[in-house]
Amino acid sequence: MKTQNHLFEDIILVTPDKNGRITTTDHAYVSVRGNTIHYAGQSFEMAIDGFNGAAYERYDGRNRMLLPALANIHGHLAMTLFRNQADDRNLHDWLFNVIFPREERLDETIVYTGTLLGIAEMIRSGTGAAADMYYYDEVVAQAALAAGFRLNFSCDAKKLRPDGQYDLLPQLLADRMKQYAGHPSDLLRVSLLVHSIYLYEDALYPELAALAETLNCPVQIHVSETIQEVSECVEKYGCRPPQQLEKFGFFRTPTLAAHCTFLDDDDRSILAKSPVVVAHNPSSNLKLGSGIADLAAMIDAGLNVGLGTDGAGSNNNLDLYREMRLAALLAKGTAGDAAKLSAGQLLDMASRIGMAGLGFANSGRITAGADADLQIMRCDVPSMTPLGDPVAALVYSSDASLVESLMVQGRFLLYKGELRTIDEEKLLAEARQAAKRLNA
């Protein structure tokens, strides 16, 4: 991949440090060499030192903020094509009566188009990396590579037999990991797809858990999304989903646990002692009428929590700026305490913690040696004036329309309002066609 040197000049730098504390630097200089951040601080000389006289592209940072690209740690990208097609329904009705029948019509072309559409939307809203749980995983990986976007995609390593039981496909998962987890672009990570505790026959769960452990493969799974899921699990197994999943052998490899809307103290301690990052999806939980996850309780219990949008079928957008704001407000309102969940904590969840959860531990911070995954936000608009505390401005005042540029691995995917790796006009036309076929 061709990258060049970049210098962002006289810009407001906002970034978590390695412990998650947010630091803000006015009149900062940030230089990027290849796909790595070379310098971040207040010295022009130190910023350009190391280019060794080679050419660099300058970016005027006045009235701009530079911060890490965000990480969307739960979603179903191709479900962008279900946007505004099935609203105002509860989760089980929505999933079983609307989504599953329409998904029978999916094919590779539709999934590629829907995935790329989701990626385009995320690039425009400051997100540089995401998790995906969907079908046709190779096509999903190809869309991410084409866009230069970082993706932790999940592989459905099983096959439905005519008798309704599943056969595991360990070789398929091993092949995917070999081909993509170590892909030279460093854009991709591979997870094992385990939809939830309520979709497969009992015997399959220990096999899936053992497969993940044997191959040391991360897992993506929905956990305790609705109260119905929890009560059915208690009725069937005598314990709640996190406890039963642990008994099956899960949570031994890095796991993205989506939703966790209904946790008790035992659930939280199981998840806190495991290599689990919870994907908090407040918009989707509210829109599907599922409920409100207790974010403050999860943080207090020592859980790692990042943010997700879930699919556009249930959100109906992939904008993490809205998600940060909503998560902060819900946490304060639920606790009856405005001091719960600071703007800085939300930004850290959406960047450093989320990136690590996806498997991109060297991203999510703007510091020398980190991956050059960053974005530029405009501040020269009424809603950002006066700016005041830049971190509060990002979480409470800004919105995705202010994202001017986004860089992943040292390459601009969005440059001053223009997508650089995606033909947007063509994509939107194809997406309208694909949605017509799917929602006919």
Ligand SMILES: [Zn+2]
């Ligand atoms: Zn989901």
